Amino acid sequence: MPTSDIILLEEDFRVIRDLIQKLRNDANARVVCLVDRNGQQIACVGEAEALDTTALASLAAGNVAATDSLARLIGEKDFSTLYHEGEKDNLHLSIVGGKVILVVIFDERSSLGLVRLRVKKHAGELAAALEKMQQRSVQARSGKAGTSPFTDITDEDIDSLFGK
Amino acid sequence: MTFINYAAREINCKIVYYGPGLGGKTTNLKWIFGKSNPASRGKLISLATETDRTLFFDFLPLDLGTIRGFKTRFHLYTVPGQVFYDASRKLILKGVDGVVFVADSQAARMEANQESLKNLQSNLKDQGYNLMKIPYVLQLNKRDTASAMALEEMKRQLLIKNEPVFEAVAHSGTGVFDTLKAIARMVLVELRKTA
Numbered sequence: 641m642p643t644s645d646i647i648l649l650e651e652d653f654r655v656i657r658d659l660i661q662k663l664r665n666d667a668n669a670r671v672v673c674l675v676d677r678n679g680q681q682i683a684c685v686g687e688a689e690a691l692d693t694t695a696l697a698s699l700a701a702g703n704v705a706a707t708d709s710l711a712r713l714i715g716e717k718d719f720s721t722l723y724h725e726g727e728k729d730n731l732h733l734s735i736v737g738g739k740v741i742l743v744v745i746f747d748e749r750s751s752l753g754l755v756r757l758r759v760k761k762h763a764g765e766l767a768a769a770l771e772k773m774q775q776r777s778v779q780a781r782s783g784k785a786g787t788s789p790f791t792d793i794t795d796e797d798i799d800s801l802f803g804k
Numbered sequence: 805m806t807f808i809n810y811a812a813r814e815i816n817c818k819i820v821y822y823g824p825g826l827g828g829k830t831t832n833l834k835w836i837f838g839k840s841n842p843a844s845r846g847k848l849i850s851l852a853t854e855t856d857r858t859l860f861f862d863f864l865p866l867d868l869g870t871i872r873g874f875k876t877r878f879h880l881y882t883v884p885g886q887v888f889y890d891a892s893r894k895l896i897l898k899g900v901d902g903v904v905f906v907a908d909s910q911a912a913r914m915e916a917n918q919e920s921l922k923n924l925q926s927n928l929k930d931q932g933y934n935l936m937k938i939p940y941v942l943q944l945n946k947r948d949t950a951s952a953m954a955l956e957e958m959k960r961q962l963l964i965k966n967e968p969v970f971e972a973v974a975h976s977g978t979g980v981f982d983t984l985k986a987i988a989r990m991v992l993v994e995l996r997k998t999a
């Protein structure tokens with residue numbers, strides 16, 4: 641398989657969630673989410689209850705994928721950040737550690753300048769945490785770390801899903 | 805690319821519906837959306853043109869139930885089938901775990917089926933996948949149409965590796981869930997192999 645599977649362990653999740661929570665506070669943002677480039681949501685904090693974060697993740701990844709292709713089309717490597725301005729809410733998308741999309745939603749309590757600054761400030765730490773998650777995924781796949789709960793699923797387990 | 809999330813105790817897999825324009829990919833997702841329990845599915849997101857042709861993708865997240873305490877969650881995507889949207893199709897294939905090919909049974913569309921199948925093979929290859937190795941199901945849709953080709957003839961022209969084949973009439977639901985179950989099962993079995 642070309643893209644490696646992601647395995648998110650509880651402890652990595654907590655570290656990542658705490659980091660984006662810190663970013664959210666620092667940036668005065670409404671919502672901060674981490675999404676992998678294929679559209680899977682890794683973590684979300686903030687006023688996210690009323691938000692369909694699954695859809696957000698898929699659309700953010702689609703958006704980044706499309707603009708990346710546009711960048712390459714005009715001879716750029718990529719556009720490292722995307723910004724969409726609304727009447728009340730604004731959306732800031734950036735890539736951390738080359739692999740993961742950081743989504744920041746903010747309103748008039750913050751500003752683009754502040755969000756940019758804070759994203760930059762926290763990007764390094766976040767990238768490191770994600771790198772660790774990545775390594776763990778590789779280890780898990782080669783059977784060294786906590787093994788997948790799916791190694792020994794049976795045909796019956798799968799059948800039970802489909803109510804057979 | 806499956807995503808095993810121990811924190812949320814869920815596993816996410818990506819299934820892509822591929823095939824020629826107007827073959828019925830979006831119709832499959834609409835049917836699944838309409839017939840699934842609202843508690844187990846998310847919104848159906850369609851990035852479409854004004855004439856309802858898929859422009860970028862459709863997306864439907866769906867929970868199939870729990871295995872060993874893990875929620876099994878499938879992300880269903882469709883690609884835009886129209887030939888000139890190839891760049892978008894490539895993007896949607898990223899991180900795919902299983903593919904459903906929705907073929908149009910109408911005789912006049914056989915060439916389009918074959919072209920789309922070739923396109924799938926080459927786009928997968930560009931992303932580093934091999935169609936011969938990934939979970940794959942063939943759906944022969946529009947079985948209700950007057951010019952639908954004979955089953956055996958379609959198989960002869962479209963089968964690539966003894967994949968499961970389902971006859972379907974997507975707008976009235978025939979074969980839609982059988983197709984979905986088959987691909988979901990294959991993805992889960994694959995997970996056991998690679999886990």
Ligand SMILES: Nc1nc2c(ncn2[C@@H]2O[C@H](COP(=O)(O)OP(=O)(O)OP(=O)(O)O)[C@@H](O)[C@H]2O)c(=O)[nH]1
Nearest residue numbers: 825826827828829830831858884885946973974975
């Ligand atoms: N007769 C018949 N019509 C169908 C069937 N399935 C879908 N359709 C119709 O075919 C048309 C195209 O279906 P879509 O699901 O939009 O096709 P698509 O594959 O998503 O097309 P693109 O988005 O352009 O790639 C719609 O008008 C559907 O109602 C079927 O089994 N039989």
Ligand SMILES: [Mg+2]
Nearest residue numbers: 829830857858
């Ligand atoms: Mg469509």
